[in-house]
Amino acid sequence: MAELIAKPVFAGQGPLEKAGLTLEPLPSGPIWLVALYPGAAARAAKLLKPLGLSFPEPGRCSSADDLRLIWAGRDQAFLLGAAPPEGLTDTAALTDQSGGWAGLSLSGPGVEAALTRLVPLDLRLREFPPGRAARSLLNQIPALILREDETRFAIRVPRSMARSAWADCALALERLEARAER
Amino acid sequence: MRLTCPLCGPRDRREYSCLGAEDYLNRPGAGAAPEAWDAYLHLRDNPAGRARDLWYHEGGCREWLLVTRSTVTHEVFAVELVAGRSGAAE
Numbered sequence: 001m002a003e004l005i006a007k008p009v010f011a012g013q014g015p016l017e018k019a020g021l022t023l024e025p026l027p028s029g030p031i032w033l034v035a036l037y038p039g040a041a042a043r044a045a046k047l048l049k050p051l052g053l054s055f056p057e058p059g060r061c062s063s064a065d066d067l068r069l070i071w072a073g074r075d076q077a078f079l080l081g082a083a084p085p086e087g088l089t090d091t092a093a094l095t096d097q098s099g100g101w102a103g104l105s106l107s108g109p110g111v112e113a114a115l116t117r118l119v120p121l122d123l124r125l126r127e128f129p130p131g132r133a134a135r136s137l138l139n140q141i142p143a144l145i146l147r148e149d150e151t152r153f154a155i156r157v158p159r160s161m162a163r164s165a166w167a168d169c170a171l172a173l174e175r176l177e178a179r180a181e182r
Numbered sequence: 183m184r185l186t187c188p189l190c191g192p193r194d195r196r197e198y199s200c201l202g203a204e205d206y207l208n209r210p211g212a213g214a215a216p217e218a219w220d221a222y223l224h225l226r227d228n229p230a231g232r233a234r235d236l237w238y239h240e241g242g243c244r245e246w247l248l249v250t251r252s253t254v255t256h257e258v259f260a261v262e263l264v265a266g267r268s269g270a271a272e
């Protein structure tokens with residue numbers, strides 16, 4: 001198969017720092033959709049265990065080092081950071097979506113204040129602690145939102161909407177900063 | 183308006199789109215009479231009160247949901263997954 005030249009989503013885009021928060025592109029990496037076949041949950045669990053992962057409950061993420069298995073829907077999850085383990089093809093439909101997504105990182109103290117302007121979810125720490133994930137909207141863009149730790153969110157959006165997502169986040173930071181200056 | 187998706191939890195109306203009446207779940211068999219198809223496609227109740235509608239959780243888990251709500255008070259009585267209901271395709 002022809003190897004096409006991969007172009008980075010946010011070519012030349014550096015981090016943006018405003019309102020004490022940092023918006024930056026996430027490095028692109030493997031993203032696979034894992035859609036379990038009916039009745040295959042137990043077999044999949046066995047194959048995921050050596051990686052340190054378990055199939056996540058709705059709204060959760062299972063993590064091991066750089067691997068993330070993020071709940072994506074009924075019996076579905078996104079595997080980030082590696083190709084699915086050998087043998088998983090028998091238990092789940094696997095789709096390589098690596099080229100279809102773009103990732104943003106938004107971080108800093110009080111990061112919720114920026115994201116709350118864009119996402120219709122309660123993202124406060126007590127409602128949305130590290131390891132929580134959601135498929136929701138970033139403005140009008142379908143987004144996969146993961147709280148990595150107390151001050152950092154990883155946001156993934158369809159690649160075709162990456163620059164709009166960046167612009168929306170940048171605007172949120174700008175307005176937050178304007179408010180702080182008053 | 184908020185709907186509590188059985189999988190995702192309470193979510194804003196922006197995440198959903200409404201298809202219409204529950205009738206869409208009751209597709210006539212291939213050999214059904216033209217009247218049955220006519221009813222399936224075109225004939226709808228327009229209740230003041232309890233209504234059962236199909237909603238799609240487009241901005242969330244992408245599940246079809248059966249929502250029972252009041253068109254008078256906007257109270258939402260139940261939100262159920264369409265998947266797994268008897269007769270639903272696997």
Ligand SMILES: [Zn+2]
Nearest residue numbers: 187190242243
């Ligand atoms: Zn949902």
